[in-house]
Amino acid sequence: MAAVFEATVTAPVNIAVIKYWGKRDSTLILPTNSSLSVTLSQDHLRTRTTIRASPTFDRDRLWLNGAEEDVSASKRLVNAITTARRLRAEVEKQQTDAVPLSQWPVHVSSENNFPTAAGLASSASGYAALVSALAALFELPQSASELSRVARVGSGSACRSMFGGFVAWQAGVAADGSDSLAVQVADHTHWPELQALILVVSDRKKTVSSTAGMQTTVETSALFPERVRAVVPGRMEAMQKAIAERDFATFAALTMQDSNQFHAVCLDTYPPISYMNDTSRSIAALVHAFNAAVGRTAAAYTYDAGPNAVIYALESDMRDLVELFAYCFPRAEDTAPDAFYPNPLGLF
Numbered sequence: 001m002a003a004v005f006e007a008t009v010t011a012p013v014n015i016a017v018i019k020y021w022g023k024r025d026s027t028l029i030l031p032t033n034s035s036l037s038v039t040l041s042q043d044h045l046r047t048r049t050t051i052r053a054s055p056t057f058d059r060d061r062l063w064l065n066g067a068e069e070d071v072s073a074s075k076r077l078v079n080a081i082t083t084a085r086r087l088r089a090e091v092e093k094q095q096t097d098a099v100p101l102s103q104w105p106v107h108v109s110s111e112n113n114f115p116t117a118a119g120l121a122s123s124a125s126g127y128a129a130l131v132s133a134l135a136a137l138f139e140l141p142q143s144a145s146e147l148s149r150v151a152r153v154g155s156g157s158a159c160r161s162m163f164g165g166f167v168a169w170q171a172g173v174a175a176d177g178s179d180s181l182a183v184q185v186a187d188h189t190h191w192p193e194l195q196a197l198i199l200v201v202s203d204r205k206k207t208v209s210s211t212a213g214m215q216t217t218v219e220t221s222a223l224f225p226e227r228v229r230a231v232v233p234g235r236m237e238a239m240q241k242a243i244a245e246r247d248f249a250t251f252a253a254l255t256m257q258d259s260n261q262f263h264a265v266c267l268d269t270y271p272p273i274s275y276m277n278d279t280s281r282s283i284a285a286l287v288h289a290f291n292a293a294v295g296r297t298a299a300a301y302t303y304d305a306g307p308n309a310v311i312y313a314l315e316s317d318m319r320d321l322v323e324l325f326a327y328c329f330p331r332a333e334d335t336a337p338d339a340f341y342p343n344p345l346g347l348f
């Protein structure tokens with residue numbers, strides 16, 4: 001029987017609290033600003049990927065949730081696989097008896113345990129899982145930060161899913177992307193009381209993709225350069241300090257302000273992009289009303305390129321919040337599960 005080499009890995013979803021929005025290089029996927037995210041537990045949201053390499057395969061093939069995708073039609077998939085193969089070729093050059101895996105086609109099977117179209121960052125966990133699977137199969141010596149550069153060429157936010165806990169994607173300045181990578185700010189044990197609640201407002205696919213939307217923002221928004229230059233650097237520092245000190249009120253305020261500014265630059269894009277809907281805005285108002293009622297910043301909302309809300313709160317407040325959301329937003333009969341609870345952080 002012909003040789004088959006195989007690896008299986010899982011990778012988590014991350015939710016940004018300082019948002020990535022805008023590229024300075026769209027081939028290498030180099031961002032205009034640094035970003036910072038929280039990695040969610042894999043109990044509820046994760047991608048599991050199995051990869052096989054064999055000299056008997058005739059071409060690279062990939063199945064996503066059982067349906068085959070055309071690998072050669074996706075520049076991002078080709079870039080990620082080619083970059084990993086290049087690293088494997090270096091291993092083979094140094095170990096002359098190494099199996100020539102870099103020259104064999106691969107078959108990849110990837111499955112999410114959550115709805116792919118629900119706007120829950122499936123490309124982040126998907127490309128992180130692909131690159132981790134390639135690294136395991138190829139026995140690459142690179143660190144997780146070094147591998148995050150490979151995940152980044154698949155999808156920007158994927159580089160942050162290479163770690164658990166709290167993760168910064170440093171924008172970098174180099175034209176070749178060598179310093180644009182993810183670093184772990186704190187691991188998943190650092191703040192066990194912090195929890196995330198996901199409120200699925202709609203599980204329909206978004207109307208404007210992140211990739212297209214952020215490019216139009218870079219080209220047309222007058223507010224955007226101000227965000228990149230004058231706002232994000234200070235927020236990155238303040239957010240890292242809040243996490244280090246487990247200062248929830250500061251963490252929450254920064255998270256809400258950065259989500260609001262990201263959606264403001266989307267509205268300032270021409271033509272405008274609006275990802276939040278009336279329900280999203282009602283949820284944000286309810287969070288502020290809750291915080292006012294309890295007399296402290298006990299909860300934070302954040303929204304990505306879609307209407308779904310992610311709520312951060314400490315464990316001691318989460319049950320009250322879940323009851324409040326369930327009361328104010330009763331679940332429609334025909335919708336997908338609208339909340340994953342409890343959703344403690346951490347993974348590796």
Ligand code: 2P0
Nearest residue numbers: 016019020155156157210211304305
């Ligand atoms: C983030 N988002 O920081 C931001 C906030 C959406 C809003 O990263 O073109 O799917 O693949 O690099 O990573 C979504 O962008 O875009 C995203 P590409 P990606 O999480």
